[in-house]
Structure formats: structure tokens, C-alpha cells
Amino acid sequence: MHFTHQNIDEATNLAGNGPNGNRATTKVKEKKRKEREREGERNQILHPLPSMLLRRISTTSFSSLTSPLCHQKRAIPLPNPNDILLLPPSAGCSGLQRRLTFRSSPSCSRMASGFQRTTQEPTARRPSFVPLPPSDADKAELFRGLEAALGSPFSSDPLSPPPNPLIVVISGPSGVGKDAVIKRLREVREGIHFVVTATSRAKRPGEVDGKDYYFVTKENFLSMINRNELLEYALVYGEYKGIPKQQIRDFMAKGFDIVLRVDIQGAATLRSILGDSAVFIFLVAESEASLVKRLIDRKTETSEMLLVRIATAREEVRHMKKFDYVVVNAEGKLEDSVKLVNSIIDAEKAKVRQRSVNI
Ligand SMILES: Nc1ncnc2c1ncn2[C@@H]1O[C@H](COP(=O)(O)OP(=O)(O)OP(=O)(O)O)[C@@H](O)[C@H]1O
Structure with missing residues (x-):
């Protein structure tokens, strides 16, 4: 019945x-x-509820051009991409939901009418159809057609923000090749500023004041400490070495990455000041024997000084694990070491979660 x-x-x-x-x-x-x-x-x-309709359109708006329109069990015929119907911005919904709906099939017209009920589009302002150019159309025409279909011009603005300027701390035992690596890095990489360290030690042959170091007297160095002008300083083998703060601020403001060269003690102090906001690279020789030969070859230390540096280096290698990266500067492989440091900086610049320094 x-x-x-x-x-x-x-x-x-x-x-x-x-x-x-x-x-x-x-x-x-x-x-x-x-x-x-x-x-x-x-x-x-x-009569799907308006909210369901909106969700379906928004979740399938792009894939709908090549795949079934809706993920629902009841099959709705695939709309022809040329049948994209453009609603004017005044339609009252947001973004793609406002602009994309389909005609032709009964289900599509139902969706369209559902849309009109939702948005109460006045008859006088009924949308017009903008056919999409075929995919083999002229590139510029297809580009404009796609813009028209989406209802807004394609922006040329970068899709990811520019990377933050980095502070790269390069450290390692005496004689491992810190200066050699940094010197070559400055030749092959643009946009880096090597912070010129202030030091109370005497100039070595070939070193230039203001380029390799700021050579200052012990009295001048002590007054820099008193004026809080140094990010970090230390007494190394009887001589002061320190990093001027203002120089870092000035170059970071111009977008430069900063490279700092410090001994292991200095790196430990910087880690406590900068934390994870800077990148710490530990430079190491391939072996202790190789490091000793390199120091002897440099001919800048007396035997007693060599002894102290080598004994210290033994201790310093244990600090490697506190660094972010280790680079082996093997004998005759300076170029490889520089390449690796370069790649580390590139990788840091590509990080989604950027380090952010505030000094
Ligand atoms: N990969 C390498 N192969 C061979 N020699 C190297 C290599 N890297 C550096 N050197 C040489 O080793 C010596 C020490 O290098 P460098 O002065 O750069 O060390 P450093 O770590 O800056 O030392 P310090 O901390 O005592 O100033 C230099 O004579 C340098 O030319």
C-alpha cells in the first residue's frame, strides 16, 4: 500500500x-x-546543502578539470573544461568558490542553481561564459585564458619569501685551514661578508690591516671591551681577538650573510650567545698527523708554540659534536672543502624554517 x-x-x-x-x-x-x-x-x-556544495567545489576545483568533479558515490558526469562558468566578483562568495561552477549536465546546472540560491545572484547580472583556449593554443593566449578562467592575473611575485641573512661561524683547531677556506669562499661566493676581527697580535707577513684583521694595541682592545662593542672576545695564546658588533648589524641590514672565523673557545661563547640562530661549521683535518705537518709547513710558530697548538687541538676535536656541520679539510683538497661549505650555506638558505638572528 x-x-x-x-x-x-x-x-x-x-x-x-x-x-x-x-x-x-x-x-x-x-x-x-x-x-x-x-x-x-x-x-x-x-539539493545538496550550500555548505556541502562549497566544499566540493573548493576541494576539487583544480582536479575537476581532469578528473571526476565530485568525490561522492553518486556519479556526476565530468564537466567539459570549456564549460567553466565565470561568476562576477560581486557574487558574494570568496575566491575560487565564487568564480567556478559548471553548466551542461543536469547535475552541474543543479550545482549552479544551488549556487545562485546561496548567493542570490540577480538575474540582470547573470554571468557570461568565457571559453578556455585549447591546450595547444598559443602560449600567451592560453596564459591569458587561464587567468580569465581563474578571475585574477597571475602574479610574478616570489612564491617564497627571501631567505634571512645568515651568520656562519667557521671554527676548528689552529692550522686546520680556517683562513684558507674563508679566503677561497670569498672568491667563489657573492653576498657574504667576512667579519674583520679585531686583534692585538702583530701582523704576519702579507696580512693587511682592515682586510685580514683590525690590528689594534692591547689598550685599544680593552677600551672596545669596556664600550661593549664586541659580540665575543677572547685572549688566545696571549693575544686578544674579538668580533665587532656594529659591522655585523650593518652588513646584515644590507642582506649580506656574515662569516665569522673563531677558535673553538670563541665558537662555544658564540653558541651560548646566538644559540641556534647561527650556523656552526667545524673544520677538521683528515688526521692529527696531517694537521701537524700543515702547521710545521706554515713556519709561523716556534717549536714551543707548535707544541701548545697541537696539544690544544687534541682537546678541541672533542667539541665537534656541539657544531651543526663538520667539514674535513683534507690535504690538497681545499677546493672540496670550500664547495662543501658553499653547499651548506645554500642548504641553509633553502630551509623552510629559517634561522633568525637578533644581536
Ligand atoms: N686543504 C689543505 N691542504 C693543504 N694545505 C692547506 C689546506 N688548507 C690549508 N692549508 C694550509 O695550512 C696552513 C694553515 O692554514 P690556515 O692558516 O688557513 O689555518 P687556520 O686554521 O686559519 O690557522 P690559525 O687558527 O692558526 O690561524 C696554511 O699554510 C694553509 O695554506
């Missing part, structure tokens, strides 16, 4: 008057409830 609202009511009345009145009433109510449920399901299929 097919129930209508009228005969349900009649049956309900009859049952209420008959001998099995209560049971009959329950049966009729149950049928009525099921009928309402079925009715509800049909409405759900035919």
Missing part, C-alpha cells in the same frame, strides 16, 4: 477507534517515519 499524508491520517483515525487501536497506530507512525526518512534522503541527493 502506498501512503499519502491523507490516508495516513485516515488510517491513524481508524486505528485509534478500532479494537487494535494502539498497535495499528504504532505501525502507521513507523511507516510515516520511514517515509519521511526516504523523502529526506531524496532531498539530500537533489
Whole structure:
């Protein structure tokens, strides 16, 4: 028996008057409830809620051009990409949801009409169709067609923000090749500023004041400390060495990456000041024997000085694990070491979560 609202009511009345009145009433109510449920399901299929419609359009707006429009079980015919219908910005929704809807198939027109109900688009401002150029069209034409379809021009602005300027701390035992690596790095890489360290030690042959170091007297160095002008300083083998703060600030403000060259003690102090905001690279020789030969070949230290440096180097190698990277500067392989340092800086610049320094 097919129930209508009228005969349900009649049956309900009859049952209420008959001998099995209560049971009959329950049966009729149950049928009525099921009928309402079925009715509800049909409405759900035919008239998706506006919020569901919006979600489907937004989650499938791009893939819809090549794949089925909706992820729902009830198959909706694939719309022709040329049938993209553009709604004007005044339509009242946001972004793609406002602009993309489809015509042609019954399901698509249902979606479109659902959209119109949602946005109450006035008839006078009915949208016009903008056909997409075919994919083998002229590049410029296709570009403009895609812009028109999406409703906004394609921006040439960078999609990722520019990387932050870095502070790169290069450290390692005496004689390992810190100066040699940095000198070559400055030749092969642009946009880096090597901080000229202030030192109280005497100039070595070939060194230039203001280029290799700022050579200052011990008295001048002590007054720099008093004026809090140094990021870090230390007394190394009886001589002061320190990093002028202002120089770092000035060059970072211009977008330069900063390279600092410090001994192991200096690196430990900088780590406590800068934490993870800077990159710490430990330069090491391939072996202790190789390091000793390199120091002897340099001919800049007396035997006693060599002894102290080599004994210190033994201790310093243990600090390697506190660094972010280790670069082996092997005998005759200076170029490889420089390449690796260069790659480390490149990788740091490509990080999603950039280091950010504040000094
Ligand atoms: N890969 C390498 N192969 C051979 N010799 C090298 C290499 N790297 C550096 N040297 C040489 O080793 C010596 C020490 O290098 P450098 O002066 O750069 O060391 P450093 O770490 O800056 O030392 P210090 O901390 O004592 O100033 C120099 O004579 C340098 O030319």
C-alpha cells in the first residue's frame, strides 16, 4: 500500500477507534517515519546543502578539470573544461568558490542553481561564459585564458619569501685551514661578508690591516671591551681577538650573510650567545698527523708554540659534536672543502624554517 499524508491520517483515525487501536497506530507512525526518512534522503541527493556544495567545489576545483568533479558515490558526469562558468566578483562568495561552477549536465546546472540560491545572484547580472583556449593554443593566449578562467592575473611575485641573512661561524683547531677556506669562499661566493676581527697580535707577513684583521694595541682592545662593542672576545695564546658588533648589524641590514672565523673557545661563547640562530661549521683535518705537518709547513710558530697548538687541538676535536656541520679539510683538497661549505650555506638558505638572528 502506498501512503499519502491523507490516508495516513485516515488510517491513524481508524486505528485509534478500532479494537487494535494502539498497535495499528504504532505501525502507521513507523511507516510515516520511514517515509519521511526516504523523502529526506531524496532531498539530500537533489539539493545538496550550500555548505556541502562549497566544499566540493573548493576541494576539487583544480582536479575537476581532469578528473571526476565530485568525490561522492553518486556519479556526476565530468564537466567539459570549456564549460567553466565565470561568476562576477560581486557574487558574494570568496575566491575560487565564487568564480567556478559548471553548466551542461543536469547535475552541474543543479550545482549552479544551488549556487545562485546561496548567493542570490540577480538575474540582470547573470554571468557570461568565457571559453578556455585549447591546450595547444598559443602560449600567451592560453596564459591569458587561464587567468580569465581563474578571475585574477597571475602574479610574478616570489612564491617564497627571501631567505634571512645568515651568520656562519667557521671554527676548528689552529692550522686546520680556517683562513684558507674563508679566503677561497670569498672568491667563489657573492653576498657574504667576512667579519674583520679585531686583534692585538702583530701582523704576519702579507696580512693587511682592515682586510685580514683590525690590528689594534692591547689598550685599544680593552677600551672596545669596556664600550661593549664586541659580540665575543677572547685572549688566545696571549693575544686578544674579538668580533665587532656594529659591522655585523650593518652588513646584515644590507642582506649580506656574515662569516665569522673563531677558535673553538670563541665558537662555544658564540653558541651560548646566538644559540641556534647561527650556523656552526667545524673544520677538521683528515688526521692529527696531517694537521701537524700543515702547521710545521706554515713556519709561523716556534717549536714551543707548535707544541701548545697541537696539544690544544687534541682537546678541541672533542667539541665537534656541539657544531651543526663538520667539514674535513683534507690535504690538497681545499677546493672540496670550500664547495662543501658553499653547499651548506645554500642548504641553509633553502630551509623552510629559517634561522633568525637578533644581536
Ligand atoms: N686543504 C689543505 N691542504 C693543504 N694545505 C692547506 C689546506 N688548507 C690549508 N692549508 C694550509 O695550512 C696552513 C694553515 O692554514 P690556515 O692558516 O688557513 O689555518 P687556520 O686554521 O686559519 O690557522 P690559525 O687558527 O692558526 O690561524 C696554511 O699554510 C694553509 O695554506
